[in-house]
Amino acid sequence: MTDGQRIPVIIDCDTGVDDALALLFAVRHPALDVRAITCVAGNTDVDGVVRNTLTVLEVAGAGDIPVARGAERPLIEPVRTARHVHGQDGMGDLGLPAPTRVAVDVDAVTLLRREILASPRPVTLIPMAPLTNIALLLRTHPEVTRNIERIVFMGGAVATGNATPVAEFNVWHDPEAAAVLLTAGVPITMYGLDVFKKVLVPAGEVQRLRSSAEPSLRMAGDLLAHRDPATSGDPTPTGGLGDAGAVCAVVDPKGLTTERLPVEVVLAPGPARGQTIVDRRPRLGESEIHEGMREQPLVDVALGVDVERYVQLWLKTLD
Ligand code: BDR
Ligand code: CA
Numbered sequence: 001m002t003d004g005q006r007i008p009v010i011i012d013c014d015t016g017v018d019d020a021l022a023l024l025f026a027v028r029h030p031a032l033d034v035r036a037i038t039c040v041a042g043n044t045d046v047d048g049v050v051r052n053t054l055t056v057l058e059v060a061g062a063g064d065i066p067v068a069r070g071a072e073r074p075l076i077e078p079v080r081t082a083r084h085v086h087g088q089d090g091m092g093d094l095g096l097p098a099p100t101r102v103a104v105d106v107d108a109v110t111l112l113r114r115e116i117l118a119s120p121r122p123v124t125l126i127p128m129a130p131l132t133n134i135a136l137l138l139r140t141h142p143e144v145t146r147n148i149e150r151i152v153f154m155g156g157a158v159a160t161g162n163a164t165p166v167a168e169f170n171v172w173h174d175p176e177a178a179a180v181l182l183t184a185g186v187p188i189t190m191y192g193l194d195v196f197k198k199v200l201v202p203a204g205e206v207q208r209l210r211s212s213a214e215p216s217l218r219m220a221g222d223l224l225a226h227r228d229p230a231t232s233g234d235p236t237p238t239g240g241l242g243d244a245g246a247v248c249a250v251v252d253p254k255g256l257t258t259e260r261l262p263v264e265v266v267l268a269p270g271p272a273r274g275q276t277i278v279d280r281r282p283r284l285g286e287s288e289i290h291e292g293m294r295e296q297p298l299v300d301v302a303l304g305v306d307v308e309r310y311v312q313l314w315l316k317t318l319d
Contacts, residue, residue: 006033008119009250010112012070014042014129015052017086017223018242021314022128023053024220026247027062029317035123036115037067038108042129042173043082044090046072049129052091054099060216066115067101070108071132074174082169092226094219108133113141122149124250127181128243130170131155135177138184150187154246156263156276157193158301164274168193171265172274179265182297189258191246192276195305199241199248205315206239220318241314248310249302255313257304262296 009032013019026034037057039049050069057065073079087093104111112133116123125148127134134151137144155170155178163172171178182188201224209221224239241248249256262279266272278301288294 003033004121006031007250008033008035008121008123010034010036010038010115010123010125011247012038012040012108012112012125012127012129012133013053013243014040014044014049015056016043016049016090016129016243017092017226018240018244019043019128020052020056020091020223021220021241022244022247023056024060024216025244025314025317027057027060027065029247029251031251032247034065035119036111037065038070038112038133039067039103040070040108040129040133041072041074041079042170043086045079045081046070048090050103051099052089054101054103055091055096058099058101059096059219066104066111068104068106068108068111071136074130074132075135075176077174080173087226092223094222096219109137109140112137113144116144116147119147122147124149125151126153126246126250127151128154128170128246130173131177131181132174135174135180138180145184145186148184148186150189151181151184152189152191152246152250153181154191154196154243156190158276158278158280158303159194161275162193164271166272167274168276171276175265175267175274178276179267182263182265182299187300188297189249189256189300189302190263190276191249191256191302195256195302196242196245197240198305199245199307199310201239201241201311201315217318241310244314245305245310248313252309252313255306255309256302258300258302260298261301263299263301264296
């Protein structure tokens with residue numbers, strides 16, 4: 001595959017156990033040209049995210065991909081990490097050595113703007129973290145949308161949340177930023193919790209990776225083993241690919257079933273803050289009939305995923 005045929009992508013992450021699984025896949029897949037990676041506070045503090053991201057690139061033996069530090073807190077909310085899920089270091093406490101690579105000396109918004117506008121082909125943005133960097137980018141440099149092909153983001157949920165009963169972590173962490181993203185005016189795919197939770201690597205494959213002699217495969221296995229074994233109710237844990245599924249969706253969109261639907265983020269304080277309301281009604285309701293249509297962005301919402309297809313794609317790419 002020549003450079004001109006590869007899909008130029010930029011990843012915004014909060015590495016993060018499953019962000020790491022996504023990065024390993026992205027830097028290995030021959031159809032992707034990872035032009036930059038930007039970091040934001042989320043699963044852990046932003047400095048931890050930068051360190052973890054550089055560690056993953058180093059273990060993966062990735063090329064020289066620029067990594068930039070971004071927002072250290074959401075637009076309005078305080079920082080609320082997910083260390084109870086991702087470990088004290090944000091990446092499973094695997095005891096990995098500190099990276100020798102360093103981040104570039106420009107901030108994430110500057111790097112995003114520079115790499116998006118410099119790309120010879122429109123870029124696909126893959127945010128898999130709270131959307132603070134992306135909102136700041138869109139508000140500071142709105143001209144970037146002319147060279148964005150689409151945004152495939154991990155966030156939101158049609159049905160059940162995780163941070164709250166109805167809100168997914170990335171959107172809940174910075175709801176205002178998510179609302180800005182949804183109105184970016186470019187095609188958007190929402191890879192939400194509904195599909196995110198389904199893509200599980202079988203226990204046998206996790207064990208195989210863990211016992212590999214190749215460091216990046218071993219790390220992938222250890223990260224997968226760290227993924228939420230308790231909730232599967234299975235004594236032999238399977239590992240969720242999490243954010244990596246969103247990258248699979250860029251490489252192989254046919255593995256995803258989507259529907260173009262209106263999506264709105266709840267910004268009001270209270271128990272629904274951070275919820276993504278996805279309107280799946282087949283016809284107008286009384287609210288629209290009596291009060292008129294409200295302007296709502298249309299988003300390609302992932303409603304189904306071919307689990308086997310994405311698991312095999314991810315495994316084959318890593319192997
Ligand atoms: C999202 O939150 C983070 O914990 C994961 O990395 C993923 O991006 C899931 O809600
Ligand atoms: Ca993430």
